[in-house]
Structures are given as structure tokens and as C-alpha cells.
Amino acid sequence: MPALLFDCDGVLADTERDGHLPAFNQTFEEFGLPVRWSDEEYAEKVKVGGGKERMRTLLTPDFVAAAGLPSDPAALGEQVAAWHRRKTEIYTAFIGSGSIPPRPGVRRIAAAAHEAGWALAVASTSAEASVRSVLGLAMGPELTPHFSVFAGDVVRRKKPAPDIYAFALDRLGLEPANAVVIEDSRNGMLAALGAGLACVVTTSAYTVQEDFTGASLVVTSLGDPPPEEVVSRVLSDPLGIRPGPCVRLADLAVLLGTGGGAGTAPSDPPADGPLAPGPSASRTRPH
Structure with a gap:
């Protein structure tokens, strides 16, 4: 099949410009973080895969100090996870409104x-x-x-x-x-x-x-x-x-059986270790 x-x-x-970007910025505002991404800045952030990963790009020593964030890596990771949970709530509400x-x-x-x-x-x-x-x-x-x-x-x-x-x-x-x-x-x-x-x-x-x-x-x-x-x-x-x-x-x-595309991509994904799937995938089997 x-x-x-x-x-x-x-x-x-x-969804990026009209959904994710305003959801990130509303999250930053709610948590009192000293940042709002502009459209131009977010055009660069979308090159980072994953919402938490985009948020982590903020965590320079100067930003952590200015925002009064914990320096302990575990506590900082918990804080990023909390931001991301709230950002997901805001984003899903945008989608639910049918505006996109x-x-x-x-x-x-x-x-x-x-x-x-x-x-x-x-x-x-x-x-x-x-x-x-x-x-x-x-x-x-x-x-x-x-x-x-x-x-x-x-x-x-x-x-x-x-x-x-x-x-x-x-x-x-x-x-x-x-x-x-x-x-x-x-x-x-x-x-x-x-x-x-x-x-x-x-x-x-x-x-x-x-x-x-x-x-x-x-x-x-x-x-x-x-x-x-x-x-x-x-x-x-x-x-x-x-x-x-x-x-x-x-x-x-027509593309079935053609493998990885029509030519050679200019650069390959980073080879930083073996594939590392998480413990499970949430899925609904097609039927």
C-alpha cells in the first residue's frame, strides 16, 4: 500500500506567521519575558525544528539573567517546558477559532x-x-x-x-x-x-x-x-x-519508487548519532 x-x-x-508567531509572543508576555519576536526574527527562528528548541535559542547568559531565570539546567528545562505547554494552548485556541x-x-x-x-x-x-x-x-x-x-x-x-x-x-x-x-x-x-x-x-x-x-x-x-x-x-x-x-x-x-528525490541536496542532515525514537508514537491506524 x-x-x-x-x-x-x-x-x-x-500557520507560522498567523499562528505560531503570535502564540510565542503572547506566551512571552504572559510569563513576563523581555522578548517579542518580530516577523523578520521569526523567519530565522523557523529554521530551528521544534517549538521548545526555538525557545531555547533565547537562553543566552544575558537573557537568563535579565529574565531572572534559574541557572540550574534542570530547573531551566522545566521552565522552558512550562512556556511551551502554555504556547501550545494558545496556538490550539487560534486554530480552533478557524481564522487560519x-x-x-x-x-x-x-x-x-x-x-x-x-x-x-x-x-x-x-x-x-x-x-x-x-x-x-x-x-x-x-x-x-x-x-x-x-x-x-x-x-x-x-x-x-x-x-x-x-x-x-x-x-x-x-x-x-x-x-x-x-x-x-x-x-x-x-x-x-x-x-x-x-x-x-x-x-x-x-x-x-x-x-x-x-x-x-x-x-x-x-x-x-x-x-x-x-x-x-x-x-x-x-x-x-x-x-x-x-x-x-x-x-x-509517478514519484513512488524514485527514492530520495530528483537530485543531491546541497547538504545532509547532521549525523550526530543513531536514530533515537522516543518510547512511543501517538497514532491512529488508517482504515
Whole structure:
């Protein structure tokens, strides 16, 4: 059985600018922290995989002193975890409000894949509660139960390391040749390629200028037919797939068996140890 694996943020919905960024800043305000990330600053922070990891970039000695934070590493880790729990609550409330729309084509192509007997999954190192809220928004009550969800800290290394995709393949019982990934960032693409997966990129607000050498197809979105009529513009098509105004499941099926993409990525994910999955993955088996 082939599988279609989606990243979450930037793929299912363009959540970074209108969801995560304000949630981080509201959290900082509530905890009395002397920082608010600007749009330009956050464009750099999104290159760091994982919300807690982004928060930890703040923890310079000067910031710790200015914020009156504990110097003990264990106590500081507990503080970051508390920030992140609150940030996740704020973010899921934003998503629940329905103010951030799904990206064009994601529900259409997931529905086509399900009809054709493909397995569906989301593989993201964002917090599981955040991922599930976006998945429900993007896919609706009929499709959501058919998705496996691999999220949060189920692996130690975050993207661009390939761990989350290797973990998902293992839990789904799939070989890389039988799956296609949809990503929106260079880090996500590198993670997919590192796991031996073909990767389609749909660029998002913070990633449009990134280097996607190695992706099998790069488009502005998956597109939607009328009445929405959102046209998918091709940015890179090294395999000559030549999708029409909307990327179709047949376009993705061409990529099965092509392995880690259409070329060699400029750099590989860091090799800082073996894959380190966490104790369990929260998932719903496709049915």
C-alpha cells in the first residue's frame, strides 16, 4: 500500500506567521519575558525544528539573567517546558477559532489518496496537540480519522534529521519507495530525502526563497479547481512531471519508487548519532 505523508505547519495550513508567531509572543508576555519576536526574527527562528528548541535559542547568559531565570539546567528545562505547554494552548485556541484556512489542495489530494487506498499520515516535530488541531482543521471530520499522527518528541532529533520520517515508515510498515512526502521547508525536505523519500515542496510564507535542490517537484501550492480556483505555479520540475493547474494524485504516484528525490541536496542532515525514537508514537491506524 502506498502512503502520502504530510508535514503539518506550512503544508496543511500556513500557520507560522498567523499562528505560531503570535502564540510565542503572547506566551512571552504572559510569563513576563523581555522578548517579542518580530516577523523578520521569526523567519530565522523557523529554521530551528521544534517549538521548545526555538525557545531555547533565547537562553543566552544575558537573557537568563535579565529574565531572572534559574541557572540550574534542570530547573531551566522545566521552565522552558512550562512556556511551551502554555504556547501550545494558545496556538490550539487560534486554530480552533478557524481564522487560519487550510492550504489549497491538501484536503482534495488527501481525499483522492484515501479513495485510491493510500495510507495517510502526518509527520511533524511540532507538539502533538498542535498537529492534531491543524489536521482537524485541514482535513475535516471525515478524513481526519484515517490519518496516522507522528508528532512531538517521539524522536530525539528534529528536522532536518530524518528521524521523524524513518520512525513513521517503521510504524507504518513501509519501505521508502512506497511513500511520498509533502513538505514546505528546506529542513523538512532534507529530513525526507535523508529517509530515502521522494519529496514534493509547496512553498509557504517563510520558505519561498529557500534552496530546494533535491525535491522532485516544487510548487506554490497543490492548487484547487473551481469554485476556489487556486492555480498551482511550478517553481521546479526536474523530473518533468508537468502538473496542470492543480497537482493531482497521479502526479504524486509517478514519484513512488524514485527514492530520495530528483537530485543531491546541497547538504545532509547532521549525523550526530543513531536514530533515537522516543518510547512511543501517538497514532491512529488508517482504515
